[in-house]
Amino acid sequence: MSKKLLTLISALVLLVMVLAACGGSAPAPVAPAASSGEAATTAPAAAPAGEKATLKVLVHQNPPMVEFMNTFNEKFQSKYPNITVDMSVVNANDLSTVTQTRLTANDVDVVDIFGFANAAQPYMKNVTPPNWQTLIDAGLLMDLTDQPFVKNYDEATIKDAGTYNDKVYAINLGRVSYSGIYYNQDLFDKYGVKVPTTWAELVAACETFRSNDVSCMTAGGKDGWPIFVGAYGLTGALYPDQAALVEGLWTGATKWNDDQALKMWEKMKVYTQDMMESGASGIAGDAAPGRFASGEVAMFPGGTWYAAAIDAAQPAFKWGYIPFPGSDNADDNKYLFGKYDQGWAVAANTPNKDAAMKYLAEFSDPANYQAFANAVGFIPTQPGATLDTAIGKAVAPFLANFRVGFEQYWVAPKGAGQYANPWASYFKPFGTFDDPKELADKVQADLQSGLDANK
Amino acid sequence: MVNYHFGRGRARLAPYLLLLPGFLFYLVISLGPSIATAAYSFTDATGIKGAPVHFVGLENYREFLFMGQASRDNYDALLRTLIFCFFVTTIQFTLGLVMALIVNQKLKGVNFFRTIYFMPVILGAVIQGLIWSLFLYPMGGPMAQLIGLFGLESEFLGGQPAQAFAWVMFVQIWANMGITMMIFIAGLQTIPTELYEAARIDGASSWSVFRNVTWPLLTPVTNTNLLLNLIGSLQAWQLFLVLLGYRNGTQVLGYLIFAQGFGQTSGSVTSSFRQGYAAAASIVLFLLVLVIGLTAQTLLKRREERIIG
Structure with a gap:
């Protein structure tokens, strides 16, 4: 009897483990896709009733930027009470690794991505494509070309720091000088x-x-x-x-x-x-x-x-x-040499596309963007924005001589x-x-x- | 007649069914990824879901072992790995043994010291790194103040690569010496006290007792400790990441694999994720561990048979 019982128990244990291993989590609710023309050059004013969503945002550690984002997220959540922003902050050195891991696991909606750089040039032989290019080729970043908020940024920035194969995959939030x-x-x-x-x-x-x-x-x-x-x-x-x-x-x-x-x-x-x-x-x-x-x-x-x-x-x-x-x-x-710094890109497979587009539209609203530029000190990439800070005044005489630096070209x-x-x-x-x-x-x-x- | 505990017929399957979950777990968690790593080493995989993966044959191995100055830098990293392994194993083993002998005495407060010596083991690499980064802070940190008393100054972890490398060795030993010590204590406590008493009655000195009683009877745990120290130090990489980051002249193979796989090789910009190439480097490291581990195990087993029989 006891031997049979032992056999039965071991079979049950095995069955439970196999079922547990095979079981998946319930599928995440899919938010309705953004309707055409929903986002605008200024952010939507009303808070539409809708399905609740948690928008996962990933940013790198930059204290003034993180402080601004915390304030911005609170404002955004007040305007859209059905959207909760879950923002993660990682060290800049780890951003790329975490971005890849979380995009692959469908565990992030909006990612902080540095301005597209280090693209392979025709004279470069046998080089590995940069990470951002691989992410796009793998279909992990959303095509933002037709989103109205893209027009809030200057054309050169969109072209140099967010476009690949004639499609826009990122909006870049500012240039910085490092020289x-x-x-x-x-x-x-x-x-x-x-x-x-x-x-x-x-x-x-x-x-x-x-x-x-x-x-x-x-x-x-x-x-x-x-x-x-x-x-x-x-x-x-x-x-x-x-x-x-x-x-x-x-x-x-x-x-x-x-x-x-x-x-x-x-x-x-x-x-x-x-x-x-x-x-x-x-x-x-x-x-x-x-x-x-x-x-x-x-x-x-x-x-x-x-x-x-x-x-x-x-x-x-x-x-x-x-x-x-x-x-x-x-x-x-x-001359000032530097790079395109932080930008926003959206996970292609996000179940929260509507919320993500609202988030980017709200961020790209000229008033919000100006506040961001003031807080972080980036050289603005929206044509109407100014850098009304001490660093803005300090770099103003040299902005005509701003150049993208070696590190952004070198492979x-x-x-x-x-x-x-x-x-x-x-x-x-x-x-x-x-x-x-x-x-x-x-x-x-x-x-x-x-x-x-x-x- | 064999007395079979699980009965006859279908009941004979019970032990296999009981083993199966563990085996499946091992297959999924350990063996599977190892086989996948070997397979990945022949591809240009980036680890990015959806990115095309191409078969590149032995190209990753050719690049790692024979392509340009980078391959010679890899050999330097290999040599550094062996140097790290030699010093860490030797010092950690010796210190662990000495500390075990000391805290195995019937002394007052000995449990307190055992706990203190073992504590770094439970902290984890990030905490260990943070502690030593602060301790070795060159602008007014405790160690800077100490050497300042003698009119000296040092950049410690941020200074010369050889110096920074030596500090990582030191932290590695500090972090893991406790486990070596505990294994030795376990071994020491299995030695019958009668043997010590008999040796003392025969007039043996402390050194003779150690040489002729303690050391031979510690052989099984000595072998275990040596193998653990060898393999652990050959695979080390976390403390290099936490304490130094990717710095020329300090990388060991374990950290090189991480840096190549996760785009950490280009200073302030992220380089491409080269997980196929990193997989090839992993296989090279695996072969190194295998050769050294098997050689050590064979030699240690022979020694054990000679001493204990």
Whole structure:
């Protein structure tokens, strides 16, 4: 009897496990598709009665942006009480991984996507397509071409940072410069230092600060990239046409160890070893604005997106922002290099398309967008918006000279070594190199190795 | 006549039915993904649902092992993995044994110290990383202040790759030494006290007792610990991610696989997800673990047979 019982129990256990494994969750309710013309260039005014929906939104960590989004979401939910916004915040480094995972699992409706960049160019051989392109090719992002709110953004932005194969898949919310330097006005005044417009003046300014026991520059070195991105202005000053630079590197017309590049490496050595403060490698990226706002450091090479965080850390702190003076010719130092930053894309398979379109339409409403630009400090991508903030005023004189930076064009050839980049962080104390010529040869050799492997 | 517990006829199926859920679980959770990884290594898969997957033959292996400077960088990562494995295994094993011998004594408060030494094991890589990031903060962190007393300064985790790599080794040992210690304690407690008493009566010194009684009788747990330490350190990657991120001169194979698979290799922009390529790198790591693990297991088994019989 007991043996039969045991057999029966084991069979039942197996059956339960198999059923549990095979069972799926109930299908999610499908919201009605957006009717034609529902979204408008200004957001819909009324809150229509409808099916309840939870809209899952994914954004990357950027404190002023997250703060704005929390406020915006509350307003949006008041206007559309049947829609609940469930917003997740992830570290910028993890955004791509989480986006892919959640899109694949149909677990997100609206995703934060950086401006389309790093597309494979005709002269690039055997490169893997960028992630955003793979997501679109896989049918995971929704075609937004016919959505009325797309027209709220300037055409160039839609074309450069959200269009693929003549269809719009993302609206981009702003450009940022990453090649400028914040400077502490009080320290400059105190030590009688003139705001530098050339490399020689920048070197002299740092010497003055150091001789007065004031650290010259800081950066969020713990995240790795702020050290080398902070020096992209040096690359920009020597290679103003960064698209041509990338093509030249691929075709062999430009080399990372020619005379021009050697000047860049020599300056990068000064930047990492003489200008950057000791201990910068331990400062987290989002803590760096606070370090600068503490008033103990004279300069902070960083992106325009840090302005709001600096103000939040010390509202009374007085700062200015200038293009990185990487050249000895002041006219070469009037360019700002940067990228298209955050944008919105929608999951193609979202069951909440109607809610997602309302969300984007509401966000794209000129008044809301202006508030967003003010809060985050992005250079606006809506034609009517202005950047009425300190950073807006600081970059205004250089906006005509705004250029998309190297990093947004560059795709490394397969087989290229790990040093095939123009990164200041290869120098000590962050890296192992001390001699600019030795580093220049290594960088070019690592790049050439990849180019040769793909011939 | 064999005494078969489950009876006759259909009842004989019972043990197999009882084993089946576990086997299915193993198949789905462990064996299945391993086979899928081997299959993926011959494709250009990105891991993105709906993206086309093409068969590329041995191309991923060719790229990983033979293509340009990147392949030579991979060999450097391989060498670094072996160095990491050697030092972590050696130090963690030795420290674990020493700590186990100490906290196995009948001393006051010994349970407190056992708990303290074991505690890092339960924290998880993220917490472990956070603790040491703060402790090694170069601008006024505890360690910076300590070396500052001697007029020294260091970037610690953000400094020279070799230095940063050494710190990850240190944290790896700190994080896992507790489990090594606990396994040794379990082994020590199985050694009959009569053997120690007999040795003492014969006038054996502490070192002789350890060498001739404790060490030989610890052989089974020694083997277990060595294998666990070897395999664990060869597969390590989480602490590299949490403490260092993708930095030249610090990657080990485990982290290289993660970075390639999830687009973490390009600094401040996301590179493409190359999960087919990462799968090929995984197979290389698997072969490395297999060769080292099997060799170690064979040698340790021979030793065990020689000592215990």
